[in-house]
Amino acid sequence: MTSDDFKTILVAIDGSPESAAGLEKAIRQAALEGAAKLHLVGVLEPPFLDVAEAGPLEIVKEYQSQEAYLTHHLERARERLRAAGFETDPELHRGSAKATIVDRAKALGADLIVIGGPCHGLWECGLRGCTACWVVRYAPCSVLVVRTPQNQESSHSETGGKK
Numbered sequence: 001m002t003s004d005d006f007k008t009i010l011v012a013i014d015g016s017p018e019s020a021a022g023l024e025k026a027i028r029q030a031a032l033e034g035a036a037k038l039h040l041v042g043v044l045e046p047p048f049l050d051v052a053e054a055g056p057l058e059i060v061k062e063y064q065s066q067e068a069y070l071t072h073h074l075e076r077a078r079e080r081l082r083a084a085g086f087e088t089d090p091e092l093h094r095g096s097a098k099a100t101i102v103d104r105a106k107a108l109g110a111d112l113i114v115i116g117g118p119c120h121g122l123w124e125c126g127l128r129g130c131t132a133c134w135v136v137r138y139a140p141c142s143v144l145v146v147r148t149p150q151n152q153e154s155s156h157s158e159t160g161g162k163k
Helices: 017-033 056-083 097-108 122-128 131-138 149-158
Strands: 008-012 037-044 091-094 112-116 142-146
Touching: 008 017, 008 097, 017 037, 017 056, 017 112, 017 142, 037 056, 037 097, 056 091, 091 097, 097 112, 097 131, 112 131, 131 142
Parallel strands: 008 037, 008 112, 037 091, 112 142
Antiparallel strands: none
């Protein structure tokens, strides 16, 4: 694929190091395009708490904490885009990150999704399902899955040295 193919880029933001690295890669790709549109999408999923142990107040506090965290990282991403010469309005959605990212890519007519991942371990991937893996499978466009050196090392050790 040539860089001509990526005019509309959706960047999934979740506050992880992989997400931050993905933003930088998306900026570089958009700079190659000259007129590429970047869209920042964050998804607030319901908190994973033991409902039997956590009361309603704890669940609300955890949800508010996650919302503040994600909002902060979306704003930081917007500031980084502005510094690079791009304007965008971050989108904060509620629900399933997997479905929302794919749905927004379809609605925006995205040519590329940039997402951090894959998941942080085989156990998490099997238990909750890997968002990046799901997006790769169902996306209407190309997907760039960004890994950090730490992410690569943990995956390498979990697969018995096989990449």
